[in-house]
Amino acid sequence: MFKRVLTLLLAVVLCLGMLPAPAALADEENVLILTDVEGDSRMEAAFEYLYRLMAYTNALVTYEDAWTDISDVSAYTSVIVLVEPDRRLSDITAWAIRQSGVKTFVIGSGGLEQLSPNTMRPEGSVVVRWSAEGESEGSGDILVKDNGILLLQGEGESLGGQVFVNSESYPLCKTVGDITHLAYFDAESNVMCAMLASMIQLWQWPYENAPTAYGSYVVLDRVYPFYEPSRLMEITDMLEEEGVPFALALMPIYDHAEYPAMKHFCEYLRYLQNRGAGMILSMPQVTLSQVDSEELIRHMEIAYSAYSAYAVYPTALQAPEVYLLCEKGIDILKSFRTIFAVKTAEPIPGHRLTTNAARKDGHQIIVSAWEDDQAFTTSFAQAIYLDVNEDVETLRQYVRRIKASRRVLKSLTQMENTLFLSDNYIVQNEQGVTVNGVKVDLNFYPFSYEADYEFDRGFAQYLTDQIETSNKLILIFVFIACTLFITFTLLSRRVMRKELVQGMNKKRQKVKTAENEATMQEVDQG
């Protein structure tokens, strides 16, 4: 009995030992972001970018107001401070950060003096130069108003950029002890945005070696159903010639997917799919705040079926970036693992979230690359979009420029993409595509077409035919009516002219009669 109990206890201990240790969670970066920014200010724009950046990088973050008292920050592996220059952190929180020794990244001057005693405010005209020593290649100057910049003093490592005060140079971003300080940030500069992404990745990276470099994906944007395959072929042939892996962002289709033109279009997509091109389904073009989630998902299912019916399997979703930043959008995106997040002007609906809520769904997020070539970072995956309406030679030059850059071009099919839609679980990896665990045939074979396809548009087609017939009748009717009217008009004018002539003759006759009468009277009087 005792032996049995001992064996059971041993088994329980062994089983528990096989479970992931809680310590493993502690290894993960857990960032606390403290903010106090004003609407429409430069720092507000900076926060907006930081908020998006955390979503791009799938970071585990908690957003807190800078004035909130947090007496224990040990739950976090790092802290980012983004506060207006004239605002402060809560003294308790500042104290807790100093006491804990948690690594802290301060953007701008707000709160820095509370976290480090070693600061200086240089006097004189300040020029910020963000000549990149890291990934971004841009450079530029911004003149900051006098005494408008705060710098961290002491021995430390520079993470890039420079600040010039009266010709004296200081690092733009510097780490001293636990504090890393970015003296100036402007979200309007793409190069600075790219630099910040690289700096934060480098700051968070716990190892000595270089952090993970994420690749770039070339995407043919807005490929509409029924797009002329021969035109598409010219572009894809060029990309293959240049050795560039690519994917196609397919626009959704809800009706008439059975038309031969769609079949022909999909036949070519299938050919490309077989040759390794990735397929991305574009989200229906709707404003998130007005969208009915169920309706949108239903439309996505219809659009997906339209392609999968021809064995074309989109394995990623292209959606506006704003979907990643609010609960409603996150809920819609959850069926797809790989998301191509497109920058749009659409504002984030509702309140900002206090965490990076999209993270729980484990997305692979690929963000639109900046159009500015100099704004370059490998701290998150990016998509380079090609306009299929551009001429092939222009696209070729652009592709060559991309190839010559430091970007690592990757194929969508090299990563594992999954999605769950219409009760189908679809997985794409290097082995191919499986639907509900069953591997599908991706080999290309020509489609067969019906010689005389019956375009079944039902009543609408019937009406169209009737209208076309009526148009001919209308043409005949108008021709006859106008001929009749013109004839009548000419007839009327002739009658009018006759009346006019008769009227004039009558007048002349009257005048003559009057003259004759006058002559007669004169003769009589004479």
Place this chain on the structure above:
Amino acid sequence: MSIADYLTLFAMIAIWTLMGINVFLSVGGFIYYYRMAKTDPHIPLEEYPFVSVMVPAHNESAVIQRTVRALLNFDYPKDRYEVIVINDNSSDDTAEKLKRIQAQNPDRMLIVVNTDNKVGGKGKSNALNIGFSVAKGTVFAIYDADNTPEPQALRLLVENLMADESLGAVIGKFRTRNRNASLMTRFVNIETLAHQCMNQAGRWFFFKLCTIPGTNFVIHRHIIEEIGGWDPDALSEDTEISFRIYRMGYKIRMLPQAVTWEQEPFKLSIWFKQRTRWAMGNLYVLKNNFKYIFDPKGGLMRLDVLYYTLVYILMMTALVCSDSIFVLGILGYAHVSLGGLSTLVWVLACTLFVCNVMLTLALEKNEFSLQSAFLVLLMLFSYAKLWVVVVLKALWMSIKRAATKSEFTWYKTERSAD
């Protein structure tokens, strides 16, 4: 198929049906005008009946003298007609001006009935009923206070009325006196000419139907007595009385040689108020007479009820639909997926409209010109669109009136001294 598709289809069918009807009526109207131009309309009578020429006038100081002088100048036996001006609660110097003309013409039968705000000021029908109570004639002739009838107009109307027992009334033609006053009066001039040729003459030619236009018409006294006078609730007493005459089995004839010249609204605001009143009045008549459309005893009158239904209900809704879809389409809110809707059809409709109206202008002296053709085209995209707004407003006001059971407020068309 979307709602936009169905509405477009409805609008197309309705518009082309109405265009077909207009073409048909225009052909009839032309033939009638052409025939009349070649015939002498005079039918001398052995004895001319005594005629009461009635003119309702409310604040008509600007135009009344000219009108009364024209009425006194009729080429009709002077002792066989009287002119009754119902000075209907005027606050201007209409009464003084009328008194002056009376003094200048002591030998003429010019009767002025001045009413106050208790008896008068309740609209044209009420004023005509007051005039009717003092009139001696066996035939009544009605003129608006802004009219200048040609001298032979009354004689022609009366001769033709008396010559045919089946006629209850004979109407003449009205022309625009101030057609060059503004762009609006030019449009109104074209509209009235086209309306009289296409609708009045055409309907008379094919169906022996005509609607009394409110001025320049003669009617037997016994008919007015039988129908109990004018309906004071009717804003367009002319249309209302026409329908009652039809129901009595009489015909109303149009005589294009009997011409009166009238002043038309020269400003958009005046035009809009006047037309809203007309449209409200016609909708009232349509509402009261629609039941006869299914009554076999209604005879030919049913065609007129149908015609009014087509114009006021079908055409209005068709134009609202097509214009709305056009605007929403431009804004990106509506999309028509029906095939076969070509621009050519639209161009054909415009061409037909221009040719049709130009034919009616060709029948008049000094109206047919390139400038008129341009105006007709311009009308199609401006004036014709206003008509939809007028009918919609009239419809809304009629519904509101029915819901609140309020009385009509008579809008008196503003005049100018031309």
